[in-house]
Amino acid sequence: MMRALIAVLAACLLSAPAVAQVVVPPPSPGAALASPEWPYQPADGDKGPAVGGRAYQRYRIATPTAVLASFDQVSRLNGPPGEASDVAADPLYGDTRLTVTLNSFNVVQLRPAAAMAAPVNATGQIVRLWTKPIANVDPRLDSYKIRLYSTGTPSSPGANYHEYNASGLIREAQKNGEQRWGSFTIPVSQFVAVGTGADLTAVTWAMVTMQANSSSGLTIAVGNVELVANALTKAKMIISFDDQYPNTIAYASRAMARYGFRGVLYVSPAIDTGRTNKLTIAQLKNLHDNLGWQIASQAYSTENSTGAGGIDVMTADQRTAESAKLRSWQNGLGLSGGSTGSYFSNVGPTDMVAYPMFRQNFRSMRAYYFGEFSVVETYPWGDPMRIRAMGAGEFQWGNNAAIYTTYWKNHIDRAMAQKGVGFLVFHDGLGGGLSNWRSAFDQLLAYLDANRAAIDVVTVEDLEAP
Structure with a gap:
């Protein structure tokens, strides 16, 4: 009985029409595959995948060779102005940021607590400063001057120094609304002597002065003034x-x-x-x-x-x-x-x-x-x-x-x-x-x-x- 059943089934299978085999030709070697992500790809075999690895991480910020003025807290300023305050939002150092609000045409001075322990040779080097605009920096920041001193002290500066006004750099780059912390560099050769100037081979400290061109108000956070070595000899x-x-x-x-x-x-x-x-x-x-x-x-x-x-x-x-x-x-x-x-x-x-x-x-x-x-x-x-x-x-x-x-x-x-x-x-x-x-x-x-x-x-x- 079983043998007869198997024979019947085998006969049915043999008599059924064969299933057609579909042969898909392989793509020619090097042929580009259509991609909505790259509609203009060449026909020479180059392929740009739709997604892939992460691009390289950002460049490392340069290490300063000296800190000419430390501006991290109001309590560490010499003669802190009333316009300065410590704000607990997006600090550059520690848990607060030093922030200045200008509501008048008065010149505000930021002086570090003390001069550096030893003078540094700034000739041929770069001065770097840090700022974070909060509100109305552009167009209301009239001046942001960095002064380099080789004599005097933060409590008694004297009238001889080199100076550079960085307000144009700051306004152009950071505009009027709140932005990230950013840094700016100025070659020491671009600082202009005031009085008899500073001895740039023996700089001991720096000051920042700032002034608004409006009494309607601007707010800016500030960071240290640093000396950075110029990596270029030409x-x-x-x-x-x-x-x-x-x-x-x-x-x-x-x-x-x-x-x-x-x-x-x-x-x-x-x-x-x-x-x-x-x-x-x-x-x-x-x-x-x-x-x-x-x-x-x-x-x-x-x-x-x-x-x-x-x-x-x-x-x-x-x-x-x-x-x-x-x-x-x-x-x-x-x-x-x-x-x-x-x-x-x-x-x-x-x-x-x-x-x-x-x-x-x-x-x-x-x-x-x-x-x-x-x-x-x-x-x-x-x-x-x-x-x-x-x-x-x-x-x-x-x-x-x-x-x-x-x-x-x-x-x-x-x-x-x-x-x-x-x-x-x-x-x-x-x-x-x-x-x-x-x-x-x-x-x-x-x-x-x-x-x-x-x-x-x-x-x-x-x-x-x-």
């Missing part, structure tokens, strides 16, 4: 480019290669790369692999702060993913240099919603400054999360016939005089539409070449990761 120059304009990069890369100079290109892949009138992947690889350019980071998918998909309206997790996609795209192409970031058109260094993303994911961040500044960037950076770079001038000076002599050359000269870092940011000024710019750029490169004994053309990575 000036450096960084020539950088935003937004991947092919005609500008073609002209600049050819001209710079004649001198062996390398540039820094800030790339926003999902916004620009591979699109019409933007650089291709092959061009990025050539700049990186063959010409030695640094391929630094800008945005990934958007430069908007608000509105649909804007950085400020993303969740914290979405911002983390945004940076991870950028890093993975760079890794997928084998491009290095992305640990250097750049703020976006609508997401600047004072955007405190977006700032944690930058702090978490980049070793340092570059800011774009309109107009000139008399003190160039230093190294160590004044603030590694706000590197001061001067816009080459497409948006502020246009096709100025004196774009080289008035602006670019002056910037280089200041860098050489201060043994600091000159930093220019170009957009599409060399694309051919501004008739004076290409000849001016040629002059810029020739001048840098003629002054190699005093200034080197470098990338950001050359400084941060030599």
